[in-house]
Amino acid sequence: MSWIAYGLRGGILTTHYPHGDDAMPPDYRGEIEVVGANREHARRAAASCLSRAIAVENDLHVDVLRCFQCGECARIAPDVFQNRNHFELARLSEAPKTTIDALRERTRAFGRSVHIRHVDAGSDGSEEQELTAIFNPFYDANRLGVFLTASPRHADLLMVSGVVTRPMEEPLRRTYAAMPEPKTVIALGTSACSGGIFIGSQDVVGPVSAVIPVDVLIPGMPPSPLTILHGIWAALGRVLTRSASQ
């Protein structure tokens, strides 16, 4: 039996997302929702948050761009914080301000095909594996016209994973500069979005937005393939996403 026959015998595995619905398992730690107001409990949970994603004073909320999905707050204070299996976590950048219309306008020229260039600025290695996974038969990003390209000269989207380390600052700038206009930048993973647990570390410059302008942020440690598809779809101006402040 040939490889092709073997592949066909496996049947269709591919999701319809984003054209149809898909879901993560019920216990997936996607996003933390604030369900209570007990400040005392919230403070105790906030003390156990390594990336300081929980703001307790004034408006009690969890910054999804800082959250690395450990679920510790929901274990310590389940009356205040609950895990939700949401995966549509991508956000549009607030500063500089991006809108879904502007992204759609910018990417109109790409037609039905978009080419992604990836740069690792200091990831933990799992973001790369999840980005690779969007091309596996379960997600098949090619069906959406999404392709990888080896050269920044051919790239429409720049996907940057990881917190930016000092030695990677310059290579990242140069890759960005080598891309033709119009260009869109996606920060992949919590560390890329906000610095995650490395905020303030002497060895890092900061999140991707500290080095080049970012349009779309995809949080998660690592973001699931569905979350990455959601972010790419947003970068193409196809789905409405919440902005970073919401």
Place this chain on the structure above:
Amino acid sequence: MIGPTSAAAKAGELIRAGARLVWIFAERMDSDIILHYVVEDDRLHDLAGPMLGLTRALTPRVPAADWYEREIAERFHVAFVDFPEHRPLTNVVPAEELRAVSSPEASTVLYGPVRSGIVESARWIVETAGEDFIDVHPSMFFKHRGLEERFKTASIELAPFVAEHASGATASSHAAAFSRAAERAMGIEVPDRARATRAVLVELERIHQHLDSLAHLADDASLSVGSAQLFAAKERIHRILCDATGNRYARGVICVGGTRFDALDPLRETCGRDLEQAEHHARTSMHRLINTQSFMDRLIGTGRIPHEKVVQLGGVGPVARGSGVACDVRTRDGYLFTPLAAEEALEHNGDATARTLVRVAEIQRSFQLVRSTLDANPTGAHLAAFESKDGAAIARVESPQGELLYFVRIENGALARVAVRSASYANWPLFVPSLPGNIFTDFSFIEHSFGAIQSEVDR
């Protein structure tokens, strides 16, 4: 603790008598720098002593010491006596200084740190005369994030999350190795149920990482369907983990004292439902792969590392086992749960084929181990309560890439020093002798047959 230079001398003595150099690392204590020489004969020795003015380098006699001594010299700003001249290991050298070559016919190619495809950042300085590799120098630590420093501001309870950032794709191995070191330092007995859970998570991790390596190799050979099927089999493992633990890489499960929640019942349920299908998918596609002649032709003889080189440079994991060096931590060390039967998956050709066959055998064995551990289903608590206590210890785990070690020192209830020796770090020096004699298009085959993770090297 032993005297000034005698730690190095004692280590040298044990190595001459046949012991293996496992690791050298340093820690700062008050104004002293303490060097730890970790060597293994029939057991693991941690020989520690303060570094004074005159500590002789081990590297001239023990090549495996090279990267360790270079990293210590650069990070702690100290000098070893008799240390050979080198390009810096951890400090990134500007590109224009790297053009020098060993012969006028050769040219130098800087490959990286940004490379094509979805890869982690690292740079290779390749000397070549057209197609053939003459020499290659790794230039790494572009991704150094200060991970070991980050531990110092994390509590012992939260520190496993930091360990998971060392390598997110092998998070369970890192969390388990860190937790075991901390548990040893504080004298904590971990309940059987937690040990079983850890063993299942680390074996599932081995399966998805080995499948990742095989899928990349298939892709290198332009075997699109093969690559797609192997990545699909990998995806099935991530889905099992996500169903059972809430994270596709099982992050946030393992902690000091056991596991954060009881993950064994969910694992039994999801594995009972989906493991057989995942195993079938993995087994059929990898058997098809190793029976595809056009694929195997690309691997045979590619990136060969002789047995002696592996021993000399201290290789570990599937890379070492492909060259016939037995080194599986699971066969020793009072392992996580059920120890592996004494025999290891060994191959003797030392090429990319051998490393691939080792991985294929290990995937099958890991499925068996997952099943037998889940069947054992030890009852009891998933977490041991503990009070923090001062102490220091080393522990190791067989991660998918090989032997992974953590050193943990706890002082006044806080983490004073955490050091990591990853398998990928131990194996990169072997990449250098594996290249000459091969041609440029072999590079990605050799790289993927190593299956290294750059973030656990650079930390």
